[in-house]
Amino acid sequence: MDTYSHLANSARSIVDLTNSERISYIYRDHLIKFDQFNYVTSELDRLFHYPRQIRMPCMLLMGPTGVGKTKAVSAFMRRYRPDAQSQIGGFINPHPVVIMQMPAEPTQQEFLLKMLRAVNAPVTSAMKVSDLERMLVSILRDVGTRIIIIDEFHNLNSSTARQRQIVINTIKNLTNDTSIPIVAVGTSAAQLTIKYDDQMSHRFRPVEMQPFKPGKSLDEFLRTVVAHLPLRQRSNIDTREFKKRLLDLTGGITVNLLRLLSDSAALAIQTGAESLTLDSLSLVPAPLLSIPRQRKEPPFTSA
Template identity: 30%
Template sequence: MDSSNDPELRIQALKQPLWIGYGRAVALRQQMEELFNHPRMHRMPNLAVIGESNNGKSMLLNNFARRHDPTLAPGYSVNDDKIERPVFLFQAPPEPDEGRLYNRMLTELYAPGSEREPAESKLRRVSVILKALNTRMVLIDEFGFFQAGTPMKQRKLLNALKFLGNELQIPIVVAAVPETLNLLQSDPQVANRFEPVFLPKWKMGEDFQKLLATMEKTLGLRLPSNLAAESSAQRILDESNGIIGYMSELLQKLAIDAIRSGAESVTLNALKEANLKRLGWVHPSRRHRYAG
């Protein structure tokens, strides 16, 4: 059977994660590329990618890592003779604890140790392993423990990152929500090293309409939806709060329904509140409210 005629196979393809190369994201990726190629020095420049939750920070870091990290390539085996990891991506622990940070890194590096191992020992092992892997950049996703832990623990973790960057002479890129800026700026030495760059919420305009036109092409529908038209674009903007992750989720729901129903298009009627409710769509602002 031709998979292009099987609705469920089309829906499975639609659910695969997909990089949307819009202007701001491509510009930030290029900035990361320049950091990646920066000559080694004691005081390496770093980046803090700042944006609302679900607004594309993780997708940006993952896309960059896939372009440079052979361990993320199809068919990679940890038993390969020659292993290099030029870009090391991992998710930060949920609270600012130096030992947990190293534990997370060591686990991702297939070298976990004892919980009782001193932090200094873990740091030495992280440093040795990353040097052996020829790591040239560290990416830390979900760097969002700005409300957790004591100020002392927060400072110790920031100092650990600063030391790691100095020891390896490589740049560090963190992805965080806007509130984390206060944490990074609490230490002048750290603030001077982490340049903040922003992924802002979307607003109505030509760039947003171009984004929707690009996203429409990824839906795999057989009829045009004209999502970039002002009326449809405004509805999508309103329902997503200008957050690209919610846009993707909303359009995926609508496209799945269009495939299963045979409509093969996301119409303005499909974007009406009653239809979105039928599909189980909940506006982002109402998702954390108790509905008892």
């Protein structure tokens, strides 16, 4: 009988190492997928391969901070990261996926400058908006862009009504002129931004990532995460009490779940307990369980 049958192969291969080596392993960046993550990346794939047409479908990816939006986008981007040596037309580096962050107080010029810099275009703040628009459309075509991702989309709400509408019109014109789908990523406040414009609200299909709740998705997620924690004893994580305590402490936020499980596992190694228990969840120092206000990734990242 395999003593460590409760572990994934990667964790099993290091479970007999020293405590410090196992704890170091816990805090590496591991790929942990879950249902919502898989759905979002499949939808991004669908848009990436969508045939070019006059009215391209777009997506609004929203949800609370820490549920895994950024990690899903990052995982998708890695699939289509071009070879560093690859070129188009002998001199232009391809950018199949372009990602930018909405400026904190966006204006049309700042928006265009930031997107052009995302494709390494030589621009300056002295350039006219009309020139920036023409340059952006031309470059996106030249570098073979298939999808544009705008993170922190809810920042548009910090603009004046006039500036907000100008940026929204710029985004609509951009997808119309290039036939490139656009994905807006942000908190639930981003949906308010989309609702300001009828055309945007019809074209940007909302996809929401939510905190975990009791059910099959949570069960599968926990089993996957715990199988990658190099603990020498099997953890009893399937009880209703364990899952309730976990959700009570984390709010079901992915980043909090990952942090709590990782920290609890490290503590279990230090104390010699070698498994996660209902009580061990409460032994992690309280500050580590606070909901992060910034997108600081946990040790076991959700892909």
